[in-house]
Amino acid sequence: MNIIYLDNCATTRVDEEVLDAMLPYLREDFGNPSSPHVLGKRARRAVDLAAVSVAELLGADPGAVVFTSGATESNNIALLGLFGHEDRAPVNAVFCPTDHKSSLSIGAALAARGVETRSMAVRHDGQADLADLRGKLDAHTRVATTAWVNSELGTIQPVAQMAALCHEAGALLHVDGAQAAGRIPIDVEGEGIDTLSVSAHKIHGPKGVGALFVRRDVRRRLRPVMYGGGQHELRSGTIPAHLVVGLGAACRIAQKRLNDNWSAVTRLREVALGVLSARVPGFRFNGDPNVAVPHVLNVVLPGVRGESLVSGLHKVALSTGSACNSDSQEPSYVLTSIGVGAEDANSSVRICLSPQLSEEDLVTGLELVCERARGLAEVVAGASGHYA
Numbered sequence: 001m002n003i004i005y006l007d008n009c010a011t012t013r014v015d016e017e018v019l020d021a022m023l024p025y026l027r028e029d030f031g032n033p034s035s036p037h038v039l040g041k042r043a044r045r046a047v048d049l050a051a052v053s054v055a056e057l058l059g060a061d062p063g064a065v066v067f068t069s070g071a072t073e074s075n076n077i078a079l080l081g082l083f084g085h086e087d088r089a090p091v092n093a094v095f096c097p098t099d100h101k102s103s104l105s106i107g108a109a110l111a112a113r114g115v116e117t118r119s120m121a122v123r124h125d126g127q128a129d130l131a132d133l134r135g136k137l138d139a140h141t142r143v144a145t146t147a148w149v150n151s152e153l154g155t156i157q158p159v160a161q162m163a164a165l166c167h168e169a170g171a172l173l174h175v176d177g178a179q180a181a182g183r184i185p186i187d188v189e190g191e192g193i194d195t196l197s198v199s200a201h202k203i204h205g206p207k208g209v210g211a212l213f214v215r216r217d218v219r220r221r222l223r224p225v226m227y228g229g230g231q232h233e234l235r236s237g238t239i240p241a242h243l244v245v246g247l248g249a250a251c252r253i254a255q256k257r258l259n260d261n262w263s264a265v266t267r268l269r270e271v272a273l274g275v276l277s278a279r280v281p282g283f284r285f286n287g288d289p290n291v292a293v294p295h296v297l298n299v300v301l302p303g304v305r306g307e308s309l310v311s312g313l314h315k316v317a318l319s320t321g322s323a324c325n326s327d328s329q330e331p332s333y334v335l336t337s338i339g340v341g342a343e344d345a346n347s348s349v350r351i352c353l354s355p356q357l358s359e360e361d362l363v364t365g366l367e368l369v370c371e372r373a374r375g376l377a378e379v380v381a382g383a384s385g386h387y388a
């Protein structure tokens with residue numbers, strides 16, 4: 001039996017069309033895009049076309065796209081790159097406490113250097129509190145950052161309003177778009193976003209490649225975080241043409257299917273809700289699904305330890321939260337940041353859907369989840385009688 005995959009925020013299966021687009025750049029067209037000869041030129045052309053596909057998905061100019069190894073690196077270039085080693089408080093940056101570690105750890109590194117870091121308040125529904133953000137920004141704020149779509153809750157942040165507040169204060173807004181790109185419409189120009197990170201493996205592309213959108217007038221304010229051959233002024237290193245082509249193909253496909261994918265996962269979400277509400281007593285959402293993408297469901301399964309449930313399933317893959325935090329025994333900081341109590345946080349799981357999932361597999365997968373939850377609730381609290 002195939003594994004039923006319900007963890008599409010952690011990563012996704014590479015689309016066959018993406019793989020087909022990539023393979024020639026590992027085989028016959030293996031040239032270095034920086035080489036002046038015929039193979040180099042072919043690779044360069046493929047890289048340039050990929051930049052067009054990424055740019056089209058983001059509503060950007062292809063010249064504003066920098067290829068990176070993924071959203072982690074993009075976040076580092078955009079956030080660390082704005083600060084010099086000499087910068088100290090009162091220079092500050094504002095972070096969102098529910099964001100991915102790839103942003104929050106940069107905050108910790110900046111704080112260790114002496115830059116002041118501030119945390120914006122987040123409401124119970126998962127969205128940033130805009131009045132609080134306004135109060136956190138001042139003339140010394142260089143940047144505020146948020147994930148557009150939260151990786152554990154699916155919450156969509158009001159980035160256009162956040163960008164307006166940042167600009168009023170003379171600060172920039174960096175957006176981690178790892179979970180947003182290819183899933184919701186993006187128009188970086190219209191939203192007023194200054195820098196935005198993208199990751200290919202979240203949208204059925206390969207791992208190890210991503211992009212950073214950098215608004216033209218912001219580029220000169222960023223310093224590279226690593227140095228080398230200068231293939232790009234912000235990011236040195238040989239451009240992996242096959243990976244970049246994979247990213248471009250994944251963006252092209254995601255853009256073409258954006259509306260259909262949204263409808264498909266909305267339908268799947270209804271199916272999931274039907275199964276969970278019928279079979280899980282006291283089932284409830286973390287965050288507010290009305291301000292979240294339809295493919296992420298973060299739910300409380302009362303009486304069950306999420307970690308035990310997830311690790312004991314052999315035919316279904318889902319998680320309790322971000323893949324990079326899954327070794328931690330602590331309740332998810334994302335959930336506790338929006339005011340979920342420790343007990344509920346420990347009883348939560350994240351179900352991430354994909355339009356490639358069939359309704360039949362989803363129902364089978366969730367029934368296996370509910371069956372295991374019932375068994376665990378029996379052991380933990382003698383509560384299985386409530387589970388259908």
Ligand SMILES: Cc1ncc(COP(=O)(O)O)c(C=O)c1O
Nearest residue numbers: 070071072100102147151178199
């Ligand atoms: C919101 C968010 N940002 C950043 C990342 C890191 O992306 P990458 O694996 O491309 O470095 C992830 C991956 O889990 C994510 O969900």
